[in-house]
Amino acid sequence: xxxxxxxxxxxxxxxxxxxxxxxxxxxxxxxxxxxxxxxxxxxxxxxxxxxxxxxxxxxxxxxxxxxxxxxxxxxxxxxxxxxxxxxxxxxxxxxxxxxxxxxxxxxxxxxxxxxxxxxxxxxxxxxxxxxxxxxxxxxxxxxxxxxxxxxxxxxxxxxxxxxxxxxxxxxxxxxxxxxxxxxxxxxxxxxxxxxxxxxxxxxxxxxxxxxxxxxxxxxxxxxxxxxxxxxxxxxxxxxxxxxxxxxxxxxxxxxxxxxxxxxxxxxxxxxxxxxxxxxxxxxxxxxxxxxxxxxxxxxxxxxxxxxxxxxxxxxxxxxxxxxxxxxxxxxxxxxxxxxxxxxxxxxxxxxxxxxxxxxxxxxxxxxxxxxxxxxxxxxxxxxxxxxxxxxxxxxxxxxxxxxxxxxxxxxxxxxxxxxxxxxxxxxxxxxxxxxxxxxxxxxxxxxxxxxxxxxxxxxxxxxxxxxxxxxxxxxxxxxxxxxxxxxxxxxxxxxxxxxxxxxxxxxxxxxxxxxxxxxxxxxxxxxxxxxxxxxxxxxxxxxxxxxxxxxxxxxxxxxxxxxxxxxxxxxxxxxxxxxxxxxxxxxxxxxxxxxxxxxxxxxxxxxxxxxxxxxxxxxxxxxxxxxxxxxxx
Numbered sequence: 001x002x003x004x005x006x007x008x009x010x011x012x013x014x015x016x017x018x019x020x021x022x023x024x025x026x027x028x029x030x031x032x033x034x035x036x037x038x039x040x041x042x043x044x045x046x047x048x049x050x051x052x053x054x055x056x057x058x059x060x061x062x063x064x065x066x067x068x069x070x071x072x073x074x075x076x077x078x079x080x081x082x083x084x085x086x087x088x089x090x091x092x093x094x095x096x097x098x099x100x101x102x103x104x105x106x107x108x109x110x111x112x113x114x115x116x117x118x119x120x121x122x123x124x125x126x127x128x129x130x131x132x133x134x135x136x137x138x139x140x141x142x143x144x145x146x147x148x149x150x151x152x153x154x155x156x157x158x159x160x161x162x163x164x165x166x167x168x169x170x171x172x173x174x175x176x177x178x179x180x181x182x183x184x185x186x187x188x189x190x191x192x193x194x195x196x197x198x199x200x201x202x203x204x205x206x207x208x209x210x211x212x213x214x215x216x217x218x219x220x221x222x223x224x225x226x227x228x229x230x231x232x233x234x235x236x237x238x239x240x241x242x243x244x245x246x247x248x249x250x251x252x253x254x255x256x257x258x259x260x261x262x263x264x265x266x267x268x269x270x271x272x273x274x275x276x277x278x279x280x281x282x283x284x285x286x287x288x289x290x291x292x293x294x295x296x297x298x299x300x301x302x303x304x305x306x307x308x309x310x311x312x313x314x315x316x317x318x319x320x321x322x323x324x325x326x327x328x329x330x331x332x333x334x335x336x337x338x339x340x341x342x343x344x345x346x347x348x349x350x351x352x353x354x355x356x357x358x359x360x361x362x363x364x365x366x367x368x369x370x371x372x373x374x375x376x377x378x379x380x381x382x383x384x385x386x387x388x389x390x391x392x393x394x395x396x397x398x399x400x401x402x403x404x405x406x407x408x409x410x411x412x413x414x415x416x417x418x419x420x421x422x423x424x425x426x427x428x429x430x431x432x433x434x435x436x437x438x439x440x441x442x443x444x445x446x447x448x449x450x451x452x453x454x455x456x457x458x459x460x461x462x463x464x465x466x467x468x469x470x471x472x473x474x475x476x477x478x479x480x481x482x483x484x485x486x487x488x489x490x491x492x493x494x495x496x497x498x499x500x501x502x503x504x505x506x507x508x509x510x511x512x513x514x515x516x517x518x519x520x521x522x523x524x525x526x527x528x529x530x531x532x533x534x535x536x537x538x539x540x541x542x543x544x545x546x547x548x549x550x551x552x553x554x555x556x557x558x559x560x561x562x563x564x565x566x567x568x569x570x571x572x573x574x575x576x577x578x579x580x581x582x583x584x585x586x587x588x589x590x591x592x593x594x595x596x597x598x599x600x601x602x603x604x605x606x607x608x609x610x611x612x613x614x615x616x617x618x619x620x621x622x623x624x625x626x627x628x629x630x631x632x633x
Contacts (some may be wrong), residue, residue, distance in 0.1 A: 010091040037493030050218030051163065051515075053246035055177060055208065057255040058510060064177055064209070064630020066163040069305070070144040072097060073132035074117070076125035078156035089154055090117050096143055097136045132158055138305055161249075165209075166303040169255060171263055174300035175325040176253065176292055176444070176508060181303055205303070208249060211443045215512055215520075223274025230243065245515040252288035252510045257281060260626045261291045268619040269295065269606055272587065275320045276607035278327045278487040279623065284495035284592055284601040286525040287504030288443070292488075296322040309478075328442060328449040331484040332605065335571030335612065336384075336404040336553075337588040338490070340497055340541055342422065343401055345430035346412045347537035351422050354540050357394040360407035362386035366470060381474055383407045384570070402552030404568065406478050408422060413477030414470050424473045430455050433531050435503050436485055441528075444504040452489055455482035479569055490590050491603035497541055497590035498565070498601050501531040542614030546595050556593055556617035562628050566591035568612030568619065574609075584608050587615035593624055600627055 048265045055064035057313060072093070080086045087101075094101045102116035117135055124133035151157070165180050167173070180202045183191045188198040194214075196203065202209035203217070222242030265279045281290040298315055315323055324330070346352050363386050365378035383406040386393060392405045400408035410448035417420030431437060437454030453459075455476065457468040475481025488506060496503045505526040512521040548554040554566035569588035577583055587609025592601040602620055609615035 011354045014370050032036035033230060048221040048243045049163065050220055050243040051245045052165065052180070052218065053248040054217040054514075055216075055249045055251065055271055057251050057253050057258075059254060059256075060250075061255050063169050063173055063251070064165060064167050068161045068165045069137065069164045070139045070141065070349065071134050071137045071160045071162050072139050072144070072147060073133050073134045073158045073160050074121055074124075075130060075156050075158065077129040078219075079121070080155060081355040085549070089157065090121075092150070092154065093117055093135065093157060096146060099136060100528035132160070134160075137162070166627055167300050167304065169258075170299045170301055171297040172259060172293075173253070173255070174207070174297055174346050175294045175327070176251070177300060178204060178209040178445075179303040180209050181205045196630050206300070207444060208251070210445050212249055212509065216246040216249070217379050219244040247512045247514055247520055249512060250510045252283075252508055253291055257623075257627060257631050258291040258293065260630075261623050262293045263297070263618050264622040264626075265293055265295060265604065265606075268604075268615060269609070272606055272609040272615045273607050273609075274606045274615075276326060277609070278330065278603070278605040280327050280487055280491050280603050281623065281627070282491055282495055282506065284498040284598045287492075287495070287506050288510070289506055289508050289527075290600065290627075292327050292508070294324075294326040298322045325444065326605075327487050328440075328444055329486070330605075331450050331452050331486055333481075333483060333571040333573060334479040334485045334490055334588055335569030335586065335588050336406075336479055337569030337571075337590045337603075337612065338407055338483065338485070339401060339404065339477075339569075340545065340567050341430055341434050341436070341493060341589070342409055342413045342427055342477050343397060343541045343544065344434075344497065344531075344533045344537060345426055347397070347540055348430075348533045349422060349426055351420075351426075352397060352412055354397055356412075357396045358400070358405075358408045358411050360385075360405050362389070362391035362407070364407050366412055366474070369470070369607070379471055381406070381410055381471070390579050397540060398544045398547055399552075401541065401567065402547035402550075404548070404553045409477045410416065410474040419475075424457065424468060426475070427473065427476060428456055430533075431483070433503075433529070433533075434496060435528065436483075436489055436493065440488055440492055442488065442504050443508055449488075450486055452486055453482060453484040479571060484526050487605045490588070491601060494567075494590040494603065495598075495601040496531055497538055497545075498598040500535050501533050501538055503528045503531055542595055545591075548633065553613045554589060554591070554617050556613060557589060557621045557624070558594070559621065559624060559628070560626070562593055563595040564591055564593040564621075564624060565595045566617070568617055570612045572609065585610055587618035588612045589620045591620050591624070593628075598633060600624065 046428060050067055054062060056062055090101045100116040120133055120135060121332055124131065142532060147154060147157060147159050150181050167177055183196065183198050183201065183203055194200055204213035209216065222241040233332045252295055261279045261281065269277045277295050279293045282288065283290060302311055360383055362383050364381045365375065366381055368374065368377040371377050382406065383391060391407065392399065392403055395405045395408045399405065409422050411419055411421060413422045413427055431454045436452055439449045439451050442449060460466055460468050476483050492503065492506055505528050507523055511519055511523060513519055542565050545567050546563060549558045549564045553568045557564055557566045567590055570585045571588060572583040572585045575584040587606040587613050590603045592598045602623060604616040604619045606615050
């Protein structure tokens with residue numbers, strides 16, 4: 001009996017010895033290893049996105065900000081191990097989110113065919129089981145709260161709060177602000193080299209969001225968190241590397257002026273039956289853009305929250321191209337608004353003096369260069385006034401600009417009979433000096449700022465296989481034929497006339513500031529070139545433009561209490577002719593005010609608006625009136 005008791009005691013002691021040895025091995029020998037493993041399960045070092053910088057207008061009104069969005073994600077490794085329990089979790093998740101458990105059973109539950117929750121989880125489980133896979137984005141607050149309340153019965157299911165971009169002014173500023181989104185596949189490598197995470201990071205894809213993406217994005221941080229058995233965050237242990245918020249942007253635009261410009265342009269377009277138009281306002285003394293409107297527009301909030309294929313298809317298929325910023329990407333014939341450039345050129349080159357006159361009879365017959373003695377072969381060139389059965393009569397440069405006399409600019413630019421004229425070389429030289437035929441360099445991407453077109457003899461030979469003619473020079477002189485400009489280029493050229501000959505690079509960002517308000521970078525006016533035209537000669541051009549508002553073609557842009565200088569244009573373009581056989585035409589006006597000390601330069605373009613005088617000029621008058629009543633200091 002005692003022997004059996006001794007054996008029993010020995011067995012117990014041996015068992016306790018084994019247990020003690022195992023405890024010693026686990027806690028002492030391998031304690032550090034298992035402690036690390038436990039901590040790895042309990043603690044995580046996670047990346048913290050840096051708040052993206054905010055965008056303001058010049059007065060501090062917010063144009064882009066960050067707001068929270070609820071996303072539902074699943075960590076595959078924390079789902080129940082039993083198939084039945086996992087199926088119950090996925091079934092409840094399907095019920096809450098309106099997503100099928102499996103794409104195979106989608107039609108059974110009445111869901112449209114799309115990847116099911118199970119397929120999304122399996123893909124992640126095979127690659128990164130401990131990495132959260134997003135099941136649905138932008139979940140409403142009520143659903144997010146329900147999932148949080150039921151978290152004990154939904155192991156592995158997380159509600160994540162993601163900051164997304166919101167644009168309070170939407171369509172009004174979308175072409176300026178742009179939007180953020182996931183990195184396009186074709187740019188993944190490029191962004192990866194810059195330190196971006198292609199799988200998760202969002203970047204600016206249009207507008208200043210794209211141009212200043214590096215300044216706006218900030219620097220990511222790290223934090224150590226403790227999680228429960230279901231993988232949910234319990235608390236933050238510490239932040240070894242706090243995130244650095246992105247810098248904010250102060251733009252040059254005034255949102256009050258921007259809003260009124262959009263309203264005035266839309267009213268003018270509706271009256272003219274037009275579907276597209278542009279209005280841009282600039283400070284001619286600095287190149288700062290005060291307002292830039294391109295219609296039709298789009299809501300950039302669609303892209304910020306994740307645009308659907310159907311929504312994108314509607315925008316992309318719109319023939320009036322709302323995604324395109326027509327202010328910098330639209331290339332159009334400028335019509336008579338272009339005449340301010342040959343006017344400056346002929347004065348500077350001494351082709352005419354202010355009192356030189358040309359007799360406008362309404363029609364000019366250009367002799368055939370091969371048969372100059374056969375008047376029946378002469379090519380007629382018309383002044384716009386000929387349709388009224390008359391001409392402008394003796395016309396000098398002031399009257400030529402004010403009344404937009406085509407005959408005057410035909411002869412002084414291309415020559416006639418014994419009068420040599422400026423010639424194509426001089427005409428294109430000054431067009432380029434005033435910034436046409438090249439990008440202005442404004443800080444806006446998108447489809448890209450277009451250079452326009454200043455044609456040459458070589459260009460015509462290469463593209464048409466024909467030699468240049470005097471008639472081609474005539475057409476360019478009045479802003480027709482092959483020449484193309486963007487509205488911003490024409491505005492910039494006008495600003496150079498207004499300020500005495502300085503061509504500035506247009507700018508849309510005034511300064512970059514830190515989250516504390518410290519100025520990181522201030523953008524000073526940047527001169528592209530000083531145009532070699534004397535102030536005396538530019539003064540003559542200004543006088544002609546001011547006369548246009550008083551007694552010429554721009555009378556509808558006249559303001560009683562503020563001097564205005566303007567040049568209208570009606571530019572024909574290919575299209576169906578009207579009942580009188582006339583081609584459709586765009587409506588233009590370019591202007592600045594006050595004449596002697598200009599504060600604002602303006603361009604208005606209405607696609608197919610017919611008349612610069614009747615369509616574009618009233619819009620410009622409205623905008624200028626609003627500026628001096630409510631914006632000007």
